[in-house]
């Protein structure tokens with residue numbers, strides 16, 4: 001009861017006087033994380049209803065978001081987006097549906113693992129779910145990139161390295177396993193390495209000292225015992241500094257290009273590029289997509305020391321960022337990861353790019369049905385910092401409690417978002433200056449964000465072909481959800497990653513007044529908006545932005 005009482009105290013002092021908050025707080029989902037079943041049942045009933053609506057009306061609205069709105073009201077809609085890595089534990093149609101119902105906005109496929117056929121099958125299942133059941137789940141592929149790790153023999157087991165034991169790390173290829181011998185994935189892994197250097201496995205899981213360089217590898221002594229997991233990552237250190245080997249490796253390998261072509265042909269929405277070093281590889285890929293007339297978004301993964309040195313140019317060149325804390329924690333001291341995360345989130349917001357916080361958010365849930373308190377605190381902190389999205393890795397890909405893990409992310413985000421609203425994000429977030437080339441759009445959206453909060457409107461409506469106005473509104477992290485109506489499917493799918501945005505497919509016309517009245521009528525006819533609801537409408541003329549710009553407050557009649 002204590003937690004509910006605390007929640008009531010928040011309601012009484014909150015500026016939004018709606019039934020919605022109350023529902024969000026006292027619904028059984030709020031009490032603990034064990035709620036999935038009852039919501040699943042209501043949701044599958046609703047799908048039928050929504051399918052009917054979809055055929056009858058000109059709006060295509062994500063069934064999960066629509067249901068969230070019906071159940072929890074405008075302010076109860078979750079703002080933080082959720083990305084789930086798909087792996088063997090969740091690749092069936094039924095499991096994917098459960099994740100979608102649990103709030104997965106983007107499905108991530110890591111091209112490091114599994115076969116082309118497996119990935120194709122998963123992508124097609126997700127597209128089928130979207131089409132048949134009214135979900136709006138975007139698909140992201142994540143490139144393998146060139147990284148030095150223990151070569152993959154397909155063996156799932158791990159080996160223990162004992163203190164003082166002697167191991168041979170080799171570039172020589174061999175099949176099966178050999179005692180005390182580890183094959184590295186990259187032939188040049190030992191170049192530039194010196195005797196006396198430290199070889200660190202998985203950012204500190206085990207440590208070795210290089211005692212001798214011989215023909216095809218390194219003889220090493222284990223100085224800090226630990227486990228060698230499949231595909232364990234290898235890094236070298238000298239006098240406490242990383243011996244940087246990424247510069248030798250291409251950001252996009254031949255395999256990565258082939259995976260990218262595959263992704264394009266399957267119609268994926270995002271390509272996340274691993275081990276980005278600078279803006280060049282991102283620009284190269286984006287130019288390639290432009291020449292092919294593809295609207296796929298390119299995300300840069302920040303996971304190396306080099307990428308931190310070129311952070312500004314990388315963020316500017318990309319369509320979004322992933323803070324890939326797994327590998328980042330291998331390349332920089334662990335205690336620096338939290339401050340780097342915060343700096344990247346703030347930079348992305350300033351430059352108007354969505355940012356995903358990834359890796360180990362709920363790591364213990366790969367094995368256990370409840371998270372550690374520290375994990376919940378880490379998730380909460382990312383939400384407090386207003387990251388756009390949170391990502392599950394092994395928790396969904398191979399763990400036994402993927403659905404529970406997404407439920408923890410959902411509950412924890414909703415709770416912290418409420419707290420943020422209570423404190424006011426303006427007090428938590430750095431103020432937005434003039435950072436962007438399109439200053440008119442930037443300032444309109446900044447004003448709209450403030451106005452929406454001051455007037456405590458229920459929702460913000462925006463009409464957008466390329467998504468830009470919606471992202472500029474999202475960047476202000478307003479209290480009300482942003483309904484972004486778009487006729488571009490790629491825009492709709494890209495906006496899935498954007499904080500607080502609910503993308504809705506709608507056949508936009510050049511007549512802005514008609515767009516406004518049609519969408520409000522449709523939302524009302526659908527029963528998701530009611531008489532008395534207040535909306536702030538942000539419109540920029542279509543197709544020529546300079547002709548018509550306005551902010552209007554409308555009360556639904």
Ligand SMILES: Nc1ncnc2c1ncn2[C@@H]1O[C@H](COP(=O)(O)OP(=O)(O)OP(=O)(O)O)[C@@H](O)[C@H]1O
Pocket residue numbers: 085086087088110112113114142274326327359392393394397398
């Ligand atoms: N498609 C897949 N097939 C089999 N196993 C997978 C798949 N995707 C993920 N996994 C398993 O889940 C674990 C975590 O997945 P994830 O892709 O997040 O790895 P990662 O090492 O954090 O990512 P990256 O390689 O991009 O740094 C992997 O180590 C792997 O065991």
Ligand SMILES: CC(=O)C(=O)O
Pocket residue numbers: 274301303323324325326327328358359
């Ligand atoms: C997600 C990822 O690539 C990492 O954390 O390293």
Ligand SMILES: [K+]
Pocket residue numbers: 110111112142143144145274
């Ligand atoms: K990867």
Ligand SMILES: [Mg+2]
Pocket residue numbers: 274303324326327
């Ligand atoms: Mg990585």
